[in-house]
Amino acid sequence: MNVRISSGRIKQGDYTRQVYTWIKFGQYKEAISFLTEQSLINHNSREALSLLGYCFYMIQDFANAALSYESLSSLYPDNDNYKLNYARSLYQLCSFDDALRVTLTIDNRSTMIEKGQLVKLQSVIKYGQDDLTAARSLIDQLAADDPDREVNQGCVLYKESRYEEALTKFLNGLTIEGYKPDLSYNVALCYYQLKQYPLAMKYIGDIIEKGIRDHPELSVGMTTEGIEVRSVGNTITLHETALVEAFNLKAAIEYQNKNMAAAQEALTDIFNVH
Structure with a gap:
C-alpha cells in the first residue's frame, strides 16, 4: 500500500527524511509517487528532480530517468x-x-x-x-590498475568471438575483484561458447546459490502455491544478481544436453524472479 503524505502540511525536512527512508528500503515506487506530486507543486524542484531521476533509474525506468536528468542538465x-x-x-x-x-x-x-x-x-x-x-x-x-579495464577488454574480445582470450580476462577480473554476479556470468558464458558445459554450470550454480541466499525477497526456489508473492519488478537489484541471465544460460545448456525437463524447470525459475 502506498503511503500518501499531504504536501501542504509537512515540513521539507520531514518529507526529505521520509523519501530517503523509502529509498533506503528500496521502496522506489512510493518515493516516485510522492516526488512526482512535489515536482508538480514546486515546479523544477532540483531536489525532487534529482531524486526522481535516481528512483526511476533504480527501477530501470530509463525513459523517465532520462527525462529527469535532461531537465536537470538544462536547468544546471x-x-x-x-x-x-x-x-x-x-x-x-x-x-x-x-x-x-x-x-x-x-x-x-x-x-x-x-x-x-x-x-x-x-x-x-x-x-x-x-x-x-x-x-x-x-x-x-x-588506468592500468583499474579492474574495469581488464573486464571491458574481455567484453571486446568476447564480441570478436575470441572466447579463450576473453575468458582469461574475466577470470583475472574475478581474481582482482572477488565474486561479482555479472563477472561470473561472463565466465560461464565463455565456457558455454567453448562447449565446456560442466564448468559453465559451476559458475551458474554459484550465481543462483548466492542470489537465493543474499536476496530472499526475490523468492527464488520458493514454493508459492497458495501464497501471494509480490513481484519485485525489473529492478537494479534483480539486474545485479544476474539471476535471469543465469537461468537462461542454464536452460540453454540443459537443452544442448537434451535434458528437456531441466531446461523447462530453469525457464520456469526465470518467471519466478520477475
Whole structure:
C-alpha cells in the first residue's frame, strides 16, 4: 500500500527524511509517487528532480530517468554529474548516438565525476554501436590498475568471438575483484561458447546459490502455491544478481544436453524472479 503524505502540511525536512527512508528500503515506487506530486507543486524542484531521476533509474525506468536528468542538465548546465546520468540513461535505452552526444558536452577533467567514469561510459556506448576499435581505444585509456579495464577488454574480445582470450580476462577480473554476479556470468558464458558445459554450470550454480541466499525477497526456489508473492519488478537489484541471465544460460545448456525437463524447470525459475 502506498503511503500518501499531504504536501501542504509537512515540513521539507520531514518529507526529505521520509523519501530517503523509502529509498533506503528500496521502496522506489512510493518515493516516485510522492516526488512526482512535489515536482508538480514546486515546479523544477532540483531536489525532487534529482531524486526522481535516481528512483526511476533504480527501477530501470530509463525513459523517465532520462527525462529527469535532461531537465536537470538544462536547468544546471554546469553540473557534469547530471549530464553523466542523463547519458547513462540514454545508453540504457540504446539511444547510443544521443548518449554519446551528451558525453561530448562533459569536461573530462571535471572534478564532479569520478575519474575514468566518462571514458568508461563512452567505451560502452561504442561497444553498443559495435565500434570495437573505438571501444578498445577508450578502454586502453583507463588506468592500468583499474579492474574495469581488464573486464571491458574481455567484453571486446568476447564480441570478436575470441572466447579463450576473453575468458582469461574475466577470470583475472574475478581474481582482482572477488565474486561479482555479472563477472561470473561472463565466465560461464565463455565456457558455454567453448562447449565446456560442466564448468559453465559451476559458475551458474554459484550465481543462483548466492542470489537465493543474499536476496530472499526475490523468492527464488520458493514454493508459492497458495501464497501471494509480490513481484519485485525489473529492478537494479534483480539486474545485479544476474539471476535471469543465469537461468537462461542454464536452460540453454540443459537443452544442448537434451535434458528437456531441466531446461523447462530453469525457464520456469526465470518467471519466478520477475
